[in-house]
Amino acid sequence: xxxxxxxxxxxxxxxxxxxxxxxxxxxxxxxxxxxxxxxxxxxxxxxxxxxxxxxxxxxxxxxxxxxxxxxxxxxxxxxxxxxxxxxxxxxxxxxxxxxxxxxxxxxxxxxxxxxxxxxxxxxxxxxxxxxxxxxxxxxxxxxxxxxxxxxxxxxxxxxxxxxxxxxxxxxxxxxxxxxxxxxxxxxxxxxxxxxxxxxxxxxxxxxxxxxxxxxxxxxxxxxxxxxxxxxxxxxxxxxxxxxxxxxxxxxxxxxxxxxxxxxxxxxxxxxxxxxxxxxxxxxxxxxxxxxxxxxxxxxxxxxxxxxxxxxxxxxxxxxxxxxxxxxxxxxxxxxxxxxxxxxxxxxxxxxxxxxxxxxxxxxxxxxxxxxxxxxxxxxxxxxxxxxxxxxxxxxxxxxxxxxxxxxxxxxxxxxxxxxxxxxxxxxxxxxxxxxxxxxxxxxxxxxx
Numbered sequence: 384x385x386x387x388x389x390x391x392x393x394x395x396x397x398x399x400x401x402x403x404x405x406x407x408x409x410x411x412x413x414x415x416x417x418x419x420x421x422x423x424x425x426x427x428x429x430x431x432x433x434x435x436x437x438x439x440x441x442x443x444x445x446x447x448x449x450x451x452x453x454x455x456x457x458x459x460x461x462x463x464x465x466x467x468x469x470x471x472x473x474x475x476x477x478x479x480x481x482x483x484x485x486x487x488x489x490x491x492x493x494x495x496x497x498x499x500x501x502x503x504x505x506x507x508x509x510x511x512x513x514x515x516x517x518x519x520x521x522x523x524x525x526x527x528x529x530x531x532x533x534x535x536x537x538x539x540x541x542x543x544x545x546x547x548x549x550x551x552x553x554x555x556x557x558x559x560x561x562x563x564x565x566x567x568x569x570x571x572x573x574x575x576x577x578x579x580x581x582x583x584x585x586x587x588x589x590x591x592x593x594x595x596x597x598x599x600x601x602x603x604x605x606x607x608x609x610x611x612x613x614x615x616x617x618x619x620x621x622x623x624x625x626x627x628x629x630x631x632x633x634x635x636x637x638x639x640x641x642x643x644x645x646x647x648x649x650x651x652x653x654x655x656x657x658x659x660x661x662x663x664x665x666x667x668x669x670x671x672x673x674x675x676x677x678x679x680x681x682x683x684x685x686x687x688x689x690x691x692x693x694x695x696x697x698x699x700x701x702x703x704x705x706x707x708x709x710x711x712x713x714x715x716x717x718x719x720x721x722x723x724x725x726x727x728x729x730x731x732x733x734x735x736x737x738x739x740x741x742x743x744x745x746x747x748x749x750x751x752x753x754x755x756x757x758x759x760x761x762x763x764x765x766x767x768x769x770x771x772x773x774x775x776x777x778x779x780x781x782x783x784x785x786x787x788x789x790x791x792x793x794x795x796x797x798x799x800x801x802x803x804x805x806x807x808x809x810x811x812x813x814x815x816x817x818x819x820x821x822x823x824x825x826x827x828x829x830x831x
Contacts, residue, residue: 420479423487423510423518427453427479432536433460434518435544440504441526444614445584445603447498448544450536453477461494462544464606466555466581468494469548485510487520501582546608553632554611555581557650560634564814567657570639571646573622574657588617591658609640616643654814656793659757663794663806666822666829667760668752669716677715679806679820680735683708692815693786700782704746704775705736712745713820715752727751727765732783734772746772748779750787758794759811762787788812796830804828 427434433452439445450462461472476490487510489495495506508520508531518533558581566577568588575590587601598619604611610628617624623643630638637650664670669677681688689697701709712733718724731747738744748768753761764783768776786792790811797807800821810816822829 416481416483416485420481420485423479423485423512424453424455424457426512427518428455430535432538432540434533435536435540436520436531436533438498438504438531439527439529440498440502440522443503443603444605445502446605447494447502448547448606449494450540450544451533452536459489462541462548463494464544464547464551465494465498466551466584468497469552479510481509486523502584543608547606550606550609550611550629551581553629553637554579557632557637561652562634562815563652563654564809564817565653565656567651567653568639568648569651569657570642570648573619573624573642573645573648576657577650586611586613590619593620595661597658597661655811656758656795659759660793660795660830661757662830663758663796664754664756664760666804666825667715667794667806667808668754669825670754672716672718674716674718675824676717677713677822678717678824679822680712681710681818681820683710688819690815690817692813693818696782696785700734700778703778704734705738705744707737707741708735710735711818711820714747727767732762732764732787734779744771746775748772748776748783750783753791755791759791760794761789761791785816786810786818799828802827804830 430453433450436449436451438447438449440447447463447465451459453459457476457478458474459477461468461475463469472493474491475493478488478490480486480488487508489506493506498504499506503526505522505525507523509523510533511519513519513532517535520531520533521528558579566579568575568577573590575588578587578589579585580587584604585601586604587599589597589599592598600617602617603614605614606612607626610626612626613624615625622645624645625643627639628641630640632638635652639648639650641647667677685694685697697709712735714731714733715729717729717731728747728749730750730752732750733748734746736744736746746768749765751763751765753763755761762783764780764787766776766780768779772779786808788810793809793811793814795807795809797805797819799805803826804822805819806822807817807819
């Protein structure tokens with residue numbers, strides 16, 4: 384009898400209380416987690432205009448605007464201002480799940496996954512209701528603990544997000560349609576290299592200070608109607624650019640209607656840079672004529688070492704000479720230890736190929752080099768080779784005219800491969816032709 388009384392007392396105590404799971408209060412009229420999740424699903428689907436969120440996935444200022452319209456069948460349509468996802472994505476599967484507390488999970492690959500891959504963040508969120516009828520989201524095991532407001536959308540949200548999406552599409556198309564490698568920002572009071580990463584929403588500007596030394600600044604940006612807002616101003620000698628507004632675009636030019644107090648101007652596409660990269664020509668030529676020689680090479684993956692426009696030419700040459708392997712190697716000031724290498728053999732492009740037995744064979748095609756400025760070098764084929772290279776001399780010379788035109792090449796620093804310098808060699812006749820090389824000697828990093 385005593386046991387029965389105790390059990391009845393415990394049951395009565397719980398009957399008058401709400402349940403809690405990890406801080407989420409489950410009201411009396413929602414008796415379990417599954418019912419709570421189903422209630423959130425219905426609430427998400429009930430908003431006729433959908434839901435709006437400004438999503439800043441990391442501690443960086445980069446944010447993405449999102450408009451979501453949920454349905455009861457577990458599908459959501461998404462509109463964003465993120466590159467590649469400016470058109471509405473339909474039939475993206477989602478669910479409200481979770482084992483401890485409700486989670487909003489985007490299951491189909493969507494803009495949420497692309498943001499996570501390129502910028503950061505997650506596509507799974509804890510979800511909880513707010514008193515005002517909106518929801519709060521936090522990333523599950525994400526890089527930040529930011530609480531995002533998923534609010535009911537209003538009629539103007541779609542137009543606002545579409546205006547920003549149009550800017551994202553404008554920049555994406557301009558970058559994709561550009562007919563040359565270099566993009567130069569040319570304003571009334573400011574000139575710089577323009578390097579835009581639309582995946583990560585970063586902008587790198589490089590300009591020369593009064594001493595002629597290159598200065599670079601990388602900022603993140605967010606889309607606005609007809610422009611971008613920078614995460615922090617880019618400044619130089621009283622000039623301050625906190626955003627840029629765009630006008631009309633062609634394949635070779637994007638109009639800038641306003642850029643802080645730097646005035647109007649354009650982003651111009653060019654086969655040559657706005658100013659030279661200091662020191663790259665000297666490194667490339669081994670201009671001091673000292674050992675060790677300059678030795679640099681490509682490897683086998685075409686996408687990693689050759690521009691899309693150059694890859695067919697490399698493939699054709701490989702098929703002709705050595706289908707098993709063809710690598711480009713550059714030897715500059717290739718003096719032997721005795722100091723007796725003939726002057727007309729000090730500089731060469733050598734092809735590393737495989738013979739029928741699978742052994743490496745080096746085929747030299749000799750060149751001469753002339754420095755035109757700090758990063759501009761003219762590489763002139765001499766039309767000479769050895770007995771192994773003689774049968775291929777004509778097609779190789781045709782290939783060399785493509786990568787080493789009379790106008791010369793621009794030698795651009797291109798990061799590092801471990802502790803070794805990487806360079807990109809770009810045609811000044813057609814800058815869509817370029818190849819990347821790893822500098823084996825001299826060792827170390829010379830130009831960042």
